[in-house]
Amino acid sequence: MIKNEAMKIVSQQEIAESIYELTLSGSLVSEMNQPGQFVHIKTGNGYEPLLRRPISISAIDKENNTFTMVYRAEGKGTSLLSQKKNDAAIDVLGPLGNGFSPEAAMSGETALLVGGGIGVPPLYELSKRLTKLGVNVIHVLGFQNAATVFYEEKFQALGETYITTVDGSRGTKGFVTDVIDKLSDSYTTIFACGPTPMLRALESAYKETKEVFLSLEERMGCGIGACFACVCHTADDPTGFHYKKVCSDGPVFRAGEVVL
Amino acid sequence: MNMLDIQLPGLDLKNPIMPASGCFGFGKEFGNLYDLNVLGAIMVKATTPEPRFGNPTPRVAETSSGMLNAIGLQNPGLKHVMADELPWLNQFDVPIIANIAGSQVEDYVTVAREISKVSNVKALELNISCPNVKEGGITFGTDPLVAKNVTEAVRAVSEVPVYVKLSPNVTNIVEMAQAVEAGGADGLTMINTLMGMRLDMKTGIPILANKTGGLSGPAIKPVAIRMIYEVSQAVTIPIIGMGGIMTAEDVIEFFYAGASAVAVGTANFTDPFVCPKIIEELPVLLKKLGYNHISECTGRSWNKHEQFANHRA
Ligand SMILES: Cc1cc2nc3c(=O)[nH]c(=O)nc-3n(C[C@H](O)[C@H](O)[C@H](O)COP(=O)(O)OP(=O)(O)OC[C@H]3O[C@@H](n4cnc5c(N)ncnc54)[C@H](O)[C@@H]3O)c2cc1C
Ligand SMILES: Cc1cc2nc3c(=O)[nH]c(=O)nc-3n(C[C@H](O)[C@H](O)[C@H](O)COP(=O)(O)O)c2cc1C
Ligand code: FES
Numbered sequence: 169m170i171k172n173e174a175m176k177i178v179s180q181q182e183i184a185e186s187i188y189e190l191t192l193s194g195s196l197v198s199e200m201n202q203p204g205q206f207v208h209i210k211t212g213n214g215y216e217p218l219l220r221r222p223i224s225i226s227a228i229d230k231e232n233n234t235f236t237m238v239y240r241a242e243g244k245g246t247s248l249l250s251q252k253k254n255d256a257a258i259d260v261l262g263p264l265g266n267g268f269s270p271e272a273a274m275s276g277e278t279a280l281l282v283g284g285g286i287g288v289p290p291l292y293e294l295s296k297r298l299t300k301l302g303v304n305v306i307h308v309l310g311f312q313n314a315a316t317v318f319y320e321e322k323f324q325a326l327g328e329t330y331i332t333t334v335d336g337s338r339g340t341k342g343f344v345t346d347v348i349d350k351l352s353d354s355y356t357t358i359f360a361c362g363p364t365p366m367l368r369a370l371e372s373a374y375k376e377t378k379e380v381f382l383s384l385e386e387r388m389g390c391g392i393g394a395c396f397a398c399v400c401h402t403a404d405d406p407t408g409f410h411y412k413k414v415c416s417d418g419p420v421f422r423a424g425e426v427v428l
Numbered sequence: 429m430n431m432l433d434i435q436l437p438g439l440d441l442k443n444p445i446m447p448a449s450g451c452f453g454f455g456k457e458f459g460n461l462y463d464l465n466v467l468g469a470i471m472v473k474a475t476t477p478e479p480r481f482g483n484p485t486p487r488v489a490e491t492s493s494g495m496l497n498a499i500g501l502q503n504p505g506l507k508h509v510m511a512d513e514l515p516w517l518n519q520f521d522v523p524i525i526a527n528i529a530g531s532q533v534e535d536y537v538t539v540a541r542e543i544s545k546v547s548n549v550k551a552l553e554l555n556i557s558c559p560n561v562k563e564g565g566i567t568f569g570t571d572p573l574v575a576k577n578v579t580e581a582v583r584a585v586s587e588v589p590v591y592v593k594l595s596p597n598v599t600n601i602v603e604m605a606q607a608v609e610a611g612g613a614d615g616l617t618m619i620n621t622l623m624g625m626r627l628d629m630k631t632g633i634p635i636l637a638n639k640t641g642g643l644s645g646p647a648i649k650p651v652a653i654r655m656i657y658e659v660s661q662a663v664t665i666p667i668i669g670m671g672g673i674m675t676a677e678d679v680i681e682f683f684y685a686g687a688s689a690v691a692v693g694t695a696n697f698t699d700p701f702v703c704p705k706i707i708e709e710l711p712v713l714l715k716k717l718g719y720n721h722i723s724e725c726t727g728r729s730w731n732k733h734e735q736f737a738n739h740r741a
Contacts, residue, residue, distance in 0.1 A: 170460060172701060210698065215493040215646045215674065218698055244490075261700065387486040389497065389697045392461075394453035396473075396502045397488040401481070409479040411502070416457070 170264060170392065171196045174257040178234055180250070185315040186241050188250045192258055193234040200228045200235055203294035204267025204361070204383055204420045207237070208391035210259035211245035220261060221245045222388050222415070224361070226289035227296070238289040238318065264391050265419050268294045268359050268381055275302030278355040282344050282370060284310045284362020290383060292319060294359055295326045306355060308347050310362065314338035345369050357381070364428055371423040380423035386414040401427040431711045431721050434468070434689055436666050437614040438551040438589035439523050441468040441689060444722060445679065445707050448670050448693030449474060449527035449553060450499065454513035458700060464520045466704050471691055472513065474529040474555050477538045479505035484637035489626045494647030494672075495694060496624050498638035501529050506539050514546045523550035525591070533578050541585040551588050554579065557595030557620035569595035569620070572607035579611030589614035591668060594659075596622050596651055605659040616659065617668040617691065619652045645694040646672040653685045660686020661730055674702070676709040680717070683725035
């Protein structure tokens with residue numbers, strides 16, 4: 169069930185250049201069951217900024233009633249959020265959307281998790297769930313440069329991890345696809361979150377041979393499926409009126425389900 | 429004592445608070461969050477004769493104390509709305525105001541004739557003011573004669589009262605209001621969004637795929653108040669006011685300007701529970717201000733002493 173709660177900040181820290189890890193506690197955590205879902209956050213108190221910000225859930229800790237997000241402080245809202253101190257209350261609406269189903273991969277199989285920039289965070293909870301189910305995981309994570317890399321060790325602790333940076337300052341120089349092309353074909357499923365061009369590349373290369381799940385990003389109004397801000401065409405009706413809403417039907421879709 | 433009940437043409441409202449069209453879908457999503465029975469009415473998403481996909485994304489852009497939208501009247505079409513959305517809303521004891529749109533007079537007439545037969549549709553809201561569609565929409569809302577004609581045509585076929593939604597994107601709002609009143613409108617709803625634009629800092633190009641969009645939210649409230657103030661003195665039909673309402677105080681200000689009920693749009697995105705919150709806070713605020721009933725506030729800005737335009741039975 170979707171809830172609205174003033175959640176308390178347990179910790180907030182900058183873990184890479186402009187990248188913040190924020191842990192909140194509250195009863196809303198009991199509603200979080202799926203990796204890849206997101207929350208809609210009110211970052212200011214007044215009318216500025218007016219709209220909430222969608223941020224993925226990157227880790228769920230039911231025992232302690234906390235969950236963690238990792239976000240880039242860039243614009244007005246996320247910058248405000250990054251200035252909040254411990255014990256402050258944050259207005260959270262969630263959990264929202266349909267995330268990744270770890271059950272799409274079977275025990276003993278291998279899953280490839282591909283993340284680009286701020287698309288990396290939701291893969292962390294997913295990877296934890298997959299490894300718990302006995303699925304082998306390979307991570308390919310793309311960043312701009314060494315300064316913006318985060319969670320490398322955390323992912324390494326769960327499985328094989330490759331880092332790419334656009335400028336080559338860490339890991340392989342180039343894009344995630346440069347690494348994936350060279351991997352052995354051992355995996356059956358791909359889970360990905362990141363910029364649309366990356367998702368498009370994965371879809372066109374692996375849609376036919378692998379099970380591919382993609383988490384999309386779109387500008388949102390309501391975040392709950394009521395305003396039609398975030399729609400995309402379905403792939404079987406690419407110019408017609410059939411649609412999916414990224415916020416409530418997604419953000420995760422099977423490759424080939426919607427037009428990217 | 430009920431301090432909030434209001435009677436308007438076709439509408440027996442337990443309170444004058446309703447979600448604005450396009451900001452509440454057809455109610456299902458908000459129905460998961462709270463009991464929709466608390467609402468005075470529901471203005472559902474614009475309905476056109478055929479399904480519409482709307483504009484490409486991005487469809488929304490944030491602005492200072494506001495937002496731009498260019499949804500482009502996406503909706504599942506008349507058939508689906510009649511067969512699925514409206515029957516679902518029937519479980520609630522809440523009058524539905526059906527927002528109807530089109531690109532030619534015949535579209536409005538087609539939708540009005542059919543949708544006004546649905547039992548829980550108690551009034552129509554004629555959307556002649558959408559800034560986000562190429563044909564129709566706003567052209568109906570900026571030319572008084574065209575607006576009058578489409579009002580007459582819809583009035584002739586509708587089985588329920590017709591409210592006409594005015595566009596603020598005009599030089600003379602009073603002239604528009606009087607034209608649709610002469611065309612037989614039973615009421616007015618105002619204001620729709622103001623045409624605006626935002627450019628991306630890095631690329632310099634418009635953020636919205638449609639380039640322009642409609643501005644809503646607290647930023648437009650003073651425009652709405654001014655227009656309702658002017659129009660309410662120049663017509664005899666009631667006004668449902670909207671444009672930037674976030675709080676119970678805002679509601680009272682709209683009543684002072686001349687509104688008899690109000691709709692809340694963008695605020696539902698900031699706080700999905702805003703409508704029930706306002707409904708709960710209003711009686712407390714009214715008492716604090718010394719009123720026995722919210723209708724006493726209507727038109728106070730220009731008619732302080734007489735008890736007037738109190739659209740209660
Ligand atoms: C389902 C989903 C999950 C996301 N998860 C994460 C995450 O885990 N970590 C993270 O850092 N970012 C995530 N994002 C992106 C994040 O929502 C944007 O970076 C953020 O909204 C930008 O806000 P701002 O205040 O920095 O920018 P501003 O420029 O002030 O934003 C202005 C408006 O544009 C919207 N907007 C701007 N960029 C984006 C974008 N890329 N996607 C959607 N809306 C945008 C904002 O929400 C706001 O309404 C996610 C987006 C979606 C849709
Ligand atoms: C996302 C969005 C979609 C809208 N869709 C419609 C619509 O379909 N029909 C309509 O008459 N008005 C539509 N509107 C206008 C609102 O009903 C309302 O008139 C306007 O937003 C001003 O009120 P507000 O500031 O409270 O949002 C829409 C507004 C928004 C923000
Ligand atoms: S953001 Fe409103 S429908 Fe998706």
